[in-house]
Amino acid sequence: MPSLEYTRNGFALADGRLRLPGRVFVPVVWSRDLPSRPTSVRVYRDSLGHWDASFVVRRERADTPEADLPGIGVDWGVKTTATTTDPAFDLPHLGHRRRCAAELARAQRKMARRRRPKGQPQSNGYQQAKRQAARVAKKAARQNTHDARIWAKNLIDHHALIAVEDFKPKFLARSRMARKAADAAIGACKRELIERGKRAGRKVVPVPPAYTTMTCSGCGERANLRLGLGVRTFECTACGYTACRDLNAARTILATAERRRAGADDVRHQIASFRDGGSDAVRAGNPGPTGPGGKSPGSIRGDR
Numbered sequence: 001m002p003s004l005e006y007t008r009n010g011f012a013l014a015d016g017r018l019r020l021p022g023r024v025f026v027p028v029v030w031s032r033d034l035p036s037r038p039t040s041v042r043v044y045r046d047s048l049g050h051w052d053a054s055f056v057v058r059r060e061r062a063d064t065p066e067a068d069l070p071g072i073g074v075d076w077g078v079k080t081t082a083t084t085t086d087p088a089f090d091l092p093h094l095g096h097r098r099r100c101a102a103e104l105a106r107a108q109r110k111m112a113r114r115r116r117p118k119g120q121p122q123s124n125g126y127q128q129a130k131r132q133a134a135r136v137a138k139k140a141a142r143q144n145t146h147d148a149r150i151w152a153k154n155l156i157d158h159h160a161l162i163a164v165e166d167f168k169p170k171f172l173a174r175s176r177m178a179r180k181a182a183d184a185a186i187g188a189c190k191r192e193l194i195e196r197g198k199r200a201g202r203k204v205v206p207v208p209p210a211y212t213t214m215t216c217s218g219c220g221e222r223a224n225l226r227l228g229l230g231v232r233t234f235e236c237t238a239c240g241y242t243a244c245r246d247l248n249a250a251r252t253i254l255a256t257a258e259r260r261r262a263g264a265d266d267v268r269h270q271i272a273s274f275r276d277g278g279s280d281a282v283r284a285g286n287p288g289p290t291g292p293g294g295k296s297p298g299s300i301r302g303d304r
């Protein structure tokens with residue numbers, strides 16, 4: 001891949017354009033604002049033939065404002081990318097992502113139609129469809145990152161404690177395109193949230209997803225049965241608490257993190273102990289990685 005590097009005297013920025021030696025002016029589409037004057041730039045071409053410029057800048061420690069709100073819980077989902085304990089910070093699944101998913105599915109179908117049997121050289125039509133698919137995938141990734149940055153920054157600016165569902169997308173080959181698009185969006189948001197939160201000095205607590213959907217955020221009681229796919233409302237049989245399923249999960253995630261007073265690493269069994277007031281004794285006596293109830297963490301993820 002062609003790549004060129006310029007240091008401070010070799011380039012300049014003016015009117016949103018990059019000036020390179022030899023009176024070369026390049027219009028730049030900015031992915032984000034530069035925090036300070038760049039000290040060098042690398043110009044390179046990627047696999048799709050796009051030219052990218054990456055600037056090296058000196059970054060002051062991010063000056064995040066004092067948090068005006070205590071804690072927030074974040075639950076990930078397909079229809080709503082992030083449901084939080086405060087609806088003002090929810091992130092809906094954005095329409096352009098859905099469009100991207102449809103576009104990508106179309107390009108991949110075209111590839112499949114044009115694919116020749118193994119051993120034969122692929123046609124130009126196939127190569128074209130392949131490039132198209134790569135272009136759409138890249139566009140979608142860029143938009144995810146962009147949306148995730150804006151959303152995460154706002155959330156981090158306002159909260160001192162961020163309890164986030166530690167959801168790990170699997171990107172199964174057989175899962176639907178819409179599901180893959182949603183997982184990619186979740187991945188981007190989770191990454192931004194955790195990185196930004198740590199950089200800003202906030203307390204970021206990942207909470208394992210096991211049982212969050214089944215646990216009552218009102219009283220901590222865990223339902224015996226997992227909620228069916230279509231059940232959007234959580235109803236506690238113990239205390240009568242009722243809430244939207246995702247909101248209840250977000251609240252359970254936050255409650256779990258708030259109960260946690262000790263070290264930073266293992267919260268696997270927090271939800272079981274949240275019900276018992278989060279006592280360390282209960283936590284220390286946890287029965288190992290399968291957790292109470294014998295179900296492995298993640299076995300209730302069918303709602304994605």
Ligand SMILES: [Zn+2]
Pocket residue numbers: 216217218219220221236237238239240241
């Ligand atoms: Zn309850």
